[in-house]
Amino acid sequence: xxxxxxxxxxxxxxxxxxxxxxxxxxxxxxxxxxxxxxxxxxxxxxxxxxxxxxxxxxxxxxxxxxxxxxxxxxxxxxxxxxxxxxxxxxxxxxxxxxxxxxxxxxxxxxxxxxxxxxxxxxxxxxxxxxxxxxxxxxxxxxxxxxxxxxxxxxxxxxxxxxxxxxxxxxxxxxxxxxxxxxxxxxxxxxxxxxxxxxxxxxxxxxxxxxxxxxxxxxxxxxxxxxxxxxxxxxxxxxxxxxxxxxxxxxxxxxxxxxxxxxxxxxxxxxxxxxxxxxxxxxxxxxxxxxxxxxxxxxxxxxxxxxxxxxxxxxxxxxxxxxxxxxxxxxxxxxxxxxxxxx
Numbered sequence: 001x002x003x004x005x006x007x008x009x010x011x012x013x014x015x016x017x018x019x020x021x022x023x024x025x026x027x028x029x030x031x032x033x034x035x036x037x038x039x040x041x042x043x044x045x046x047x048x049x050x051x052x053x054x055x056x057x058x059x060x061x062x063x064x065x066x067x068x069x070x071x072x073x074x075x076x077x078x079x080x081x082x083x084x085x086x087x088x089x090x091x092x093x094x095x096x097x098x099x100x101x102x103x104x105x106x107x108x109x110x111x112x113x114x115x116x117x118x119x120x121x122x123x124x125x126x127x128x129x130x131x132x133x134x135x136x137x138x139x140x141x142x143x144x145x146x147x148x149x150x151x152x153x154x155x156x157x158x159x160x161x162x163x164x165x166x167x168x169x170x171x172x173x174x175x176x177x178x179x180x181x182x183x184x185x186x187x188x189x190x191x192x193x194x195x196x197x198x199x200x201x202x203x204x205x206x207x208x209x210x211x212x213x214x215x216x217x218x219x220x221x222x223x224x225x226x227x228x229x230x231x232x233x234x235x236x237x238x239x240x241x242x243x244x245x246x247x248x249x250x251x252x253x254x255x256x257x258x259x260x261x262x263x264x265x266x267x268x269x270x271x272x273x274x275x276x277x278x279x280x281x282x283x284x285x286x287x288x289x290x291x292x293x294x295x296x297x298x299x300x301x302x303x304x305x306x307x308x309x310x311x312x313x314x315x316x317x318x319x320x321x322x323x324x325x326x327x328x329x330x331x332x333x334x335x336x337x338x339x340x341x342x
Contacts, residue, residue, distance in 0.1 A: 017145075017148060018054075020141070020144060020145070020148075021039045021054040021064075022064045022066075024039065024055070024118075024141055025037045025038065025056065025057045025064055026057065026064065027137065028120065028134065028137065032120065032133075032134075034120050034122040035058070035059060035123060036057060036058040036119075036120075036121045037057055037121070038053055038055065038057075038118070038119045039053070039054045039055045039108065039116060039117075039119075040052065040053050040117050041054050041108070041115055041116035042079065042089060042115065042116050042117075043073065043076070043235040043236075044073050044076075044235055045230075048073065048078075049078070049079050050076035050077060050078055051076055051077050051078075051079060051085065051116075052067050052071065053065070053066055053067045054066055054067075054116070069236055070194070070236055071236070073234065073235060084103065084105055085119065087105075088105035088106070088117050089114060089116070089117055092107045092109070092114055093107065094131070094135070096125060096126070098125060101121055101122070102121070102122045102123065102124055102125050102126075103120065103122075104122070104126050104134075105117050105119055106118040106134060106135070108138070108141070108142075109138070109142050110142060110145045111142070111149065112149065112158070118134075118138065120134070152164045154240075154241040156219055156222060156241070157222055157223055157225075157226035157241050159229070159239045159240055159241045159247070160239060160240045160241075161240065161241065162240065162243060164240070165242075165248065165250075165296060166296045168238050168250060169198075169290075169295075169296040169299070170296075172238060172250045172252070172290075173196040173294070194253055194254050195252065195253060195255065196251070196252050196290040197249075197250075197251055197252070197259040198248065198249070198250055198287065198288055198290055198300060198302075198303050199249040199251075199259070199285055199286065199287035199303055200246065200247070200248055200285065200286050200287070200300070200304050200307045201248070201249065201263075201283050201285050202245060202247075202283060202307050202311065203221070203222075203225065203245035203281060204282045204283060204284055204311070204315040204316060205281075205315075206218065206221070206244070206245035209221055209278055213278060217276075217278060220275075220276065221275055222241070222245065225247070225270065225281075225283075226239070226241065226247075228266070228269050228273060229249070229266060231269070232265050232266045232269050233249060233251065233262065233266070234251070236251075237249060237250065237251040238250035238251070248300070248303075249263075256289065256320060256322065256323070259287055259289070260287070260318055260320055263285045263287055263318045267282070267283055267317070267318055270282060270283050282315060283316070284307050284310040284311050284315045284317060284318075285307060285317070285318040286303045286304060286305065286306025286307030286308065286310055286318075286320075286321060287303050287306060287318070287319070287320060287321065288302040288306065288321040288322065289322065302321045303321060305330055306320065306321040306324060306330070307319065309329060
């Protein structure tokens with residue numbers, strides 16, 4: 001019993017999703033002594049969903065293994081490549097399979113959705129007590145995930161909130177030194193070594209939406225925009241709502257052109273979408289490559305100056321801070337002046 005209590009304390013002692021997954025597979029290996037245990041998340045959109053291994057401990061592993069966070073979606077296996085996982089995911093019930101080995105699958109549930117599958121490979125079938133213990137661990141895992149969602153997510157859109165930005169910034173930019181290599185080929189071939197970029201997305205004339213249609217319709221616009229952002233960007237890009245009509249994107253790209261193309265896709269998708277009762281809205285976007293010496297405020301300030309420039313020069317456009325400086329439209333380090341943004 002004391003061992004279980006110790007593991008419960010370990011499982012609930014972290015406020016980081018990556019560490020939570022790693023801890024859970026470690027706890028289950030210690031308690032069950034299986035051949036392997038893995039947490040696999042379902043990533044991508046409805047048209048193309050893949051398996052991402054978040055944490056796996058196999059025979060002889062000292063530390064948990066995982067797929068790179070910045071994996072390209074196309075490099076990951078499709079859901080139907082692992083039919084038993086997919087069956088568990090769809091049924092949302094534990095699934096036991098016995099053939100050459102014994103595998104038990106548990107759906108990973110959060111308050112919002114089914115996010116993946118826990119897969120345990122063992123030498124014999126798990127007995128009733130072991131199944132009950134795993135189920136209880138999964139309930140605790142779900143509760144901790146719910147607490148993380150409550151503290152990290154914007155309540156309206158479900159995107160990450162402002163207070164999570166600084167920690168995420170340093171995680172996303174951790175390999176920035178590697179990304180500054182002159183070999184563009186290396187950046188294309190290795191997503192983790194690509195340059196980090198930060199973009200600020202601001203809805204044009206959003207005050208007019210609230211004034212003309214009311215705040216409930218304004219909230220619906222924000223919610224629909226967040227869905228468009230999820231559909232536009234990749235599963236590993238970090239999307240935030242900073243408050244009001246301001247959104248932030250953290251991502252890695254092979255260069256300025258690829259980053260500009262990604263933000264231009266968002267701008268086009270928003271302009272082409274018909275928002276109920278409002279019709280067409282547009283967004284202005286400013287972005288910057290994150291520098292190795294940047295802190296979160298410095299990178300955000302550059303992107304914010306770029307979006308400010310876009311607001312003052314016609315709106316409904318994407319502005320690259322570095323390009324604006326090169327053209328003489330902005331001065332490096334220049335403070336933002338007074339202009340009506342709404």
